[in-house]
Amino acid sequence: MPELPEVEALARFLGERVAGRAVGRVYPVAVHALKTYDPPVGSLEGQTVAGVARHGKFLDFRVGPAHLVVHLARAGWVRWSDKLPALPPRPGKGPLALRVLLAADAEGGEGGDGGERGTGAGAALSGEGFDVTEAGTQKHLAVYVVRDPRDVPGVARLGPDPFDPAFTxxxxxxxxxxxxxxxxxxxxxxxxxxxxxxxxxxxxxxxxxxxxxxxxxxxxxxxxxxxxxxxxxxxxxxxxxxxxxxxxxxxxxxxxxxxxxxxxxxxxxxxxxxxxxxxxxxxxxxxxxxxxxxxxxxxxxxxxxxxx
Incomplete structure (x- = not known):
């Protein structure tokens, strides 16, 4: 099970690659993993990724005005690729739960402003992006699209973080x-x-x-x-x-x-x-x-x- 050190490493690795980039496509392959419906997952497309944070064992992608929050549970993981296929993945019994493809247009505008960058449904895709996967038959991985990470029940219940200066x-x-x-x-x-x-x-x-x-x-x-x-x-x-x-x-x-x-x-x-x-x-x-x-x-x- 990924714990604080691994999720911290994931947040740093992914933050270096996606901050300031626009989301081209989001494919929620495992519907059972998506725990929210408002905002819709499709609303992330065309938005700029401001950065990636960690809340306990939760990954938090700040995408425009929303947050894509992922809890990897026991057998979840994130896989980065420079050459993801543009075609939508087929839902099935495999480990793929979520795919996020970045838009090809990486220029224009600064990350973190939460604004549109003109990369809507017709945007070209870069091939760069990441898959969220979950091995095994017990499926506990959870994906949330929320306006505030504290809208995720597991985040709202978290105690202090060991890396917080207040953890004296x-x-x-x-x-x-x-x-x-x-x-x-x-x-x-x-x-x-x-x-x-x-x-x-x-x-x-x-x-x-x-x-x-x-x-x-x-x-x-x-x-x-x-x-x-x-x-x-x-x-x-x-x-x-x-x-x-x-x-x-x-x-x-x-x-x-x-x-x-x-x-x-x-x-x-x-x-x-x-x-x-x-x-x-x-x-x-x-x-x-x-x-x-x-x-x-x-x-x-x-x-x-x-x-x-």
Whole structure:
């Protein structure tokens, strides 16, 4: 699942290529993925892309007066191409959910003014653009066309972003203060902190040398400070590793940079102990017993306690 570092990299990569360009065609191939109808998706055609932003795990393309907001869910991705076919793609059972083609006329006018650029239905297409795809049979990818990104329910519910200057140690301490849940679940809750998912919550807890089952409200001051630092450094390092990479390499870079997540049975790169796993119904977490739980393996999640 793309998380904050990958979506940040996508936003930067795409922003460099589409800002100031006009949208030529938008093809909503997977109708189930389109969650809004007003404004219509066709209203984006002929409009200038002012830029690409990120809200948690949401991509936000500012197109004229509207926003094209995409949530990639578990198996979604964005693929850039310099040579997309001009013919409309056929709806089917394939992974393609949305195609956006840029207009050939890249001159005239500055991006960001939200105005028309004379590239309506008859505009020539450049061949440049991107596909939004979703692998697998479970289709959860979501596309919204809205006037304000906060009109998207998932964006409206987001907690503070770890890269926001307001995400201070004091603010983090306040977020955890009333939480009687396990810290793993708190870190993944998008209404508490935006952008952290299953993979990077594992990595953050490993960097902080903290059990994923520890109660958030019970953390000591030293533990809160260490966890806050681990959030910032882990995410910043992941974004930096992705800087300048083509989109096709981002997934491999994420996997190669993970120290415990997805590495069950492998040696911990810090202490050499074997990375272990706790399975959920539809996901799992990984951790190092020596680094995080005093050498003791965690029990099944249903027990929510350490094995004795």
């Amino acid at each position: 140690l004091d603010a983090f301490r306040d977020l955890l203060g009333g939480e009687r849940r396990q810290i793993k679940g708190v870190l993944r809750d998008q209404s508490v902190i935006a952008g952290i998912g299953n993979a990077y919550s594992d990595e953050i807890l490993h960097a902080a040398r903290m059990s994923p089952f520890k109660l958030a409200a019970g953390l000591s001051e030293a533990e809160v400070e260490g966890l806050w630092a681990a959030v910032g450094s882990t995410l910043a390092d992941a974004v930096e590793r992705s800087r300048g990479l083509p989109l096709k390499d981002l997934k491999a870079e994420k996997k190669s940079g993970l120290r415990v997540h997805g590495r069950t049975g492998e040696p911990c790169p810090v202490c050499g102990d074997t990375v272990r796993e706790v399975s959920y119904r539809d996901s799992s977490l990984q951790y190092c017993p020596t680094c995080q739980t005093g050498g003791r393996p965690l029990a099944d999640r249903r027990l929510s306690r350490l094995l004795k």
